[in-house]
Amino acid sequence: MTTSGAGPQTIRDIGEFGLISQVTRRLELPPAVSVGPGDDGAVFLVNGSSVTSVDMLVENVHFRRSWSSAADVGHKSVAVNVADLEAMGASPVAMVIGFGAPPDLPVSWVKEFMTGVREEADLAGVALVGGDMTGARDITVCVTVIGETGGRTPVLRSGAEPGQVVAVKGRLGWAAAGLAALGRGFRSPRAAVDSQRTPKVPYGAGKEAALAGATAMIDVSDGLLADLGHIADASEVGIALDSERFDVADPVRAVATAINKDPLGFVLTGGEDHALAATFAPDDVPDDWQVVGRVVDPDPDEGPCVLVDGRHWEGDPGWTHFSAL
Incomplete structure (x- = not known):
């Protein structure tokens, strides 16, 4: 009209x-x-x-x-x-x-x-x-x-304890790879670009995690390292991630190869996928969640932090509002 x-x-x-x-x-x-x-x-x-x-x-x-x-x-x-x-x-x-x-x-x-x-x-x-x-x-x-809540106790960021494991469900790095492609004028890989335009949230996974006994949880909006940092701070713990445990999807790897970037950077620091990251007792992790690390005691000198393969990640851990504008 x-x-x-x-x-x-x-x-x-x-x-x-x-x-x-x-x-x-x-x-x-x-x-x-x-x-x-x-x-x-x-x-x-x-x-x-x-x-x-x-x-x-x-x-x-x-x-x-x-x-x-x-x-x-x-x-x-x-x-x-x-x-x-x-x-x-x-x-x-x-x-x-x-x-x-x-x-x-x-x-x-x-x-x-x-x-x-x-x-x-x-x-x-x-x-x-x-x-x-x-x-x-x-x-x-x-x-x-x-x-x-359906009568359940809400899952907060502050319940992680040493000895527990860190697990994720949903896509990681896809939206960031899509953003990198779009920013360079590309419209492919289509799967990555579409993930930036419309996140694929694992609906129902939060309730699933709560029923399984998740002790802390967050959605990955700003980057896995940045968001797990919020759990580490709120729970006063350290989080140790193992890079070998992460699956790098083909669309993410394709973008990284095209722009000469480490694909793990997309996975660990890319936001807007809105996957879920949670901590569980080792025996409580639902079958379709991927264990990627563990909860440890905070460093006596640094306090709560997130490490990858025992080291701090070089560069920004994720998106920071205002500073990027």
């Missing part, structure tokens, strides 16, 4: 409430949600304690329209947020989305974005129950997710 003038219909043409009406039309809600979009607040039930988390995605920081489709951004907006609930061992229930965009953004972009949101929400098992829209210079998405 177009306006009476040239060009596609924009947000300015239909206004805030017209846009809200279009993107929430025929929205399906689960039985736990008694009030969804349309009132001043949503109403829903949770089983056990509620767990909430929030993340923002800003255009040209977390995505570029020249690299990602609107649907890709919708998928990513849901995935990166639900991954935080997974890291707490919680099951997702509901989410609200704050959306800001310039007034000349085509309505078709927003509709495609919402298609991605709905598809990823279905994969994650989470319901969209409300949100807000506003004008902004750049496309900005802020998602708040709410989950439930």
Whole structure:
């Protein structure tokens, strides 16, 4: 549909409430949600304690329209947020989305974005129950997710103890390899590029880990070394990783070879895959998790830290917000 003038219909043409009406039309809600979009607040039930988390995605920081489709951004907006609930061992229930965009953004972009949101929400098992829209210079998405513990104790970052093992589930290094490829103008390997555009979160793995007895857990958003560093700090332990235990996927290795980079660097320091990393008693690790290291006593001089093959990793352990802008 177009306006009476040239060009596609924009947000300015239909206004805030017209846009809200279009993107929430025929929205399906689960039985736990008694009030969804349309009132001043949503109403829903949770089983056990509620767990909430929030993340923002800003255009040209977390995505570029020249690299990602609107649907890709919708998928990513849901995935990166639900991954935080997974890291707490919680099951997702509901989410609200704050959306800001310039007034000349085509309505078709927003509709495609919402298609991605709905598809990823279905994969994650989470319901969209409300949100807000506003004008902004750049496309900005802020998602708040709410989950439930089902009566279980949430898995924190602070429960790791010496003698336990470190295990991961999900992809590592794929999104970073994809970002490196895109940054050099490449669109392949397609699997790596697609992983940067839309993370493949191992949905359900957080609850699986919690039921198996995970003592600490985190999702890998900024890089495995950086995020395991948060567990080490919170638990006041050391973490010793064994590089021989990591599988380097073919797409990651292909990008590394093309740009003359160590593929292990993508695996250890690359963010945005949103795999899960957790600590377990050695006999409690679920079958489909990969043990990559162990929890040890903190260094008496340095305190909590993460070592690879007994040494500090040379270079940055992962993404640091603000310093990279």
